Amino acid sequence: MFTKQTVRFSPSELPTAIERIERALYDAVRGTLRRRGVVVGLSGGVDSSVVAALAARALGSDRVLGLYMNEVESSPETVRIARAVGDQLGIATVDEPVSQLLSAAGCYARRDEAIRSVVPRYGAGWRCKLVLPSLVETERLRVFSIVVRSPDGEVLSARMPAEAYLQVVAATNFKQRTRKMLEYYHADRLGYAVAGTPNLLEYDQGFFVKNGDGAADVKPIAHLYKTQVYQLAEWLELPEEVRTRPPTTDTYSLPQSQEEFYFSVPYDTLDACLYARDHGVTIAHAAEALGLAPDQVERVYRDIEAKRAAARYLHAPPITM
């Protein structure tokens, strides 16, 4: 019988699931990959915190390096929480702020140029984010708008032409790719592997940057629903803030939830819909169990398939001829 709780681990399943990941992670890193440890970028979010904790348990805390890679647009909260995680786990950590690298690559300038093509007044002191319409509340197509806030607090929203939208995304992707470059610097320096931190939702639905946060040698939680990752965080006794904080992207300068940026529905609803969709639960049954209307579930199911289709390119390895 499918309910919203179906994706959750039962109390007896949880330790077994954790033990299985730890064993697999040890075998992958030390055995298959022949690396001495792992590098994890610590963002203060629940995913990277859980991956670092699992790695510390699997390999030993002396074989995990955590990186703090904040930049000028990171929320100060994320850095503080990331440090709390690193401290609690007793792993080695390195500060690698990325603002200078990003500036040198033109990350901010290229993004701002694209935004100015839509909002000419956008400039120093302004903040921005991309948002999608709610999938549950409206039939509207999944088309991004840019939301900007002036230094005076004036908020403007505008739909972007494809060219400007793609430039904003392409420029912003420097953030994930620059961080990955630094993770591999340290991994190469230490003979470590790089641990990726996508959960099942992100992995399946393509919520990552190709050759950015999508690149890694091992992905220890890519088979876990976000709901389950939160359960692991609790079981692993990670700091309270990690366990209770809603998912954010921490990629744009205005606060932005993952929901408005990519998934369009709360993560626990999407977890449940993804499970239901993949386990043959009918739309009517899923709607009743989740307290949604059937047409809302149908839209979510359709969006899951559309994102999967878009994610094929992200997952595809180079194609040789």
Place this chain on the structure above:
Amino acid sequence: MIDMASDLERVRQFVTSNFYIADGTELDDTTPLIEAGILDSTGVLELVTFIEDAFGIAVGDEELVPANFGSIHSLCAFIARRRG
């Protein structure tokens, strides 16, 4: 004078020349563009820009719905409605 046949031809021409139509995919005027994998979210933005430029219509956010953008035929009906 609104010429629906000419609108259809211009939209069809834009869709077939800008988006990849996989071998074996039947594209007629009622083919669901999104479900058939012809139009992704970036494609929708490109199509909106084309409609706005080519037909002199400002497309509102609330008009970005499958009923208007679902197929070549529904797009042309939308264009005709908007031009009154």
